[in-house]
Amino acid sequence: MEVVMNGITKSFGTNYVLRGVDFTIKAGEVHALMGENGAGKSTLMNILTGLHKPDAGEILIDGNQKQFDSPKEAEKFGLSFIHQEMNTWPEMTVVENLFLGNEIKNAIGWLDNNKMRALADETFRELGVTLDLDEEVKNLSVGQQQMIEIAKSLLSDGEVIIMDEPTAALTEREIEVLFRIIQNLKEKNVAIIYISHRMEEIFKISDRITVMRDGVSVDTKRTADTTNDEVVRKMVGRDLADYYPAKTSTIGAVVFEAKQLSSERKFQDVSFQVKAGEIVGFSGLMGAGRTEIMRSIFGIDPLDGGEIFLEDKKITISDPNDAIRQGIGFLTENRKEEGLILDYSISENISLPSIDGFRKNGLIDTQAEKDFVELLMERLQVKAEGCEDIVSGLSGGNQQKVVLAKWIGIGSKVLILDEPTRGVDVGAKREIYQLMNELADRGVAIIMVSSDLPEVLGVSDRIVVVHEGKISGELQRGEATEEKIMKLATGVM
Structure with a gap:
């Protein structure tokens, strides 16, 4: 699946969030979407998946103009969105969260709990994660909840998967597992839109980078053709001398x-x-x-x-x-x-x-x-x-x-x-x-x-x-x- 977004604009009242954004994701690539908080990245993805309507611009999927009416419609079409802020239900169990809205039923219309649990176990094994399927999500850490979101996306068999800060709450070992999964998805011709502020991840996992600033797509380049410093400069509109400022405080009692x-x-x-x-x-x-x-x-x-x-x-x-x-x-x-x-x-x-x-x-x-x-x-x-x-x-x-x-x-x-x-x-x-x-x-x-x-x-x-x-x-x-x-x-x- 190839997705092309041309000239996308969006305002909320007098607040212009997107001022003309161009973005293309091709099958089998990891395309990093970079920008400071407030640059408009999440709004652009929410427009792609039908949560918001654009004020202007067009979306083409495999050459055909398309606009979704809801995230659910987008998901059924093959676009899955792993949000930065978890969309889990705290009082429900792990397995209930995984299949909420996509429950599997048997021939007589009853929930097929055995099949759902088997699929859940298989997916978590692929992720290298051990979770009690009957545990209520409210008792899990933020990182464990993030793994549930990733598992849900894998279960949806999406052709385009949007990952918004997917590693923010993960450990180094879990990040390595996620990167292996991303590589496997690429080999299956799945497209990944990868939103992250971790530069080392972007240069390790992505094929192309699009930088947004103040609601505009500033530039798109092959990852191999750019540098960390160039991306940062385009994101913030200035050079950052170093990421970790020198600490000069005197340590006391x-x-x-x-x-x-x-x-x-x-x-x-x-x-x-x-x-x-x-x-x-x-x-x-x-x-x-x-x-x-x-x-x-x-x-x-x-x-x-x-x-x-x-x-x-x-x-x-x-x-x-x-x-x-x-x-x-x-x-x-x-x-x-x-x-x-x-x-x-x-x-x-x-x-x-x-x-x-x-x-x-x-x-x-x-x-x-x-x-x-x-x-x-x-x-x-x-x-x-x-x-x-x-x-x-x-x-x-x-x-x-x-x-x-x-x-x-x-x-x-x-x-x-x-x-x-x-x-x-x-x-x-x-x-x-x-x-x-x-x-x-x-x-x-x-x-x-x-x-x-x-x-x-x-x-x-x-x-x-x-x-x-x-x-x-x-x-x-x-x-x-x-x-x-x-x-x-x-x-x-």
């Missing part, structure tokens, strides 16, 4: 210490320290327990044992409110479910943890609140028409900045960042790294959980590696390599 933290069946005997001005990276495979450790520290999930110290004083954290009052902030890996109130404004989301600071005689000083929010929006370069914009209308990268602004605004002493740049474009990533350095300069102790090994190596002063719920090792910045981290992450001594 211990601010945070965990001693022998345990949670039944999740992690055991976890002890570590974080000093003022230090960025400690937590690495490990998906399911190793990194996120579970951080959730328990913040009071979301209970601890079975252990002690937490803040500035040499033992503290008790029963719930997130306790953590916030003590000066601990937590940017969760799942911003939409746990980090934001999507139907609230940017202002309400940013100021919510700090709202008591704007009270005067029992009333909120709305001007002071607005000044506070606008200052943070300017500092983090949140792209929006104003602070009253609803958060659900922002791009993924700008939503992430809003969550960061919330925790910066309360003046956290300890800031836990779980996958802080997941789904964030290269320009915004650098802004977040620079912001982390500035916070470290102010003496904030930062814990960063990341599945991106180059990020862990480029940002961290020290790296703690978790394997099967235990700390398997610790590496200083100067001695750390991807190989050493992966050995510790896989339990290889």
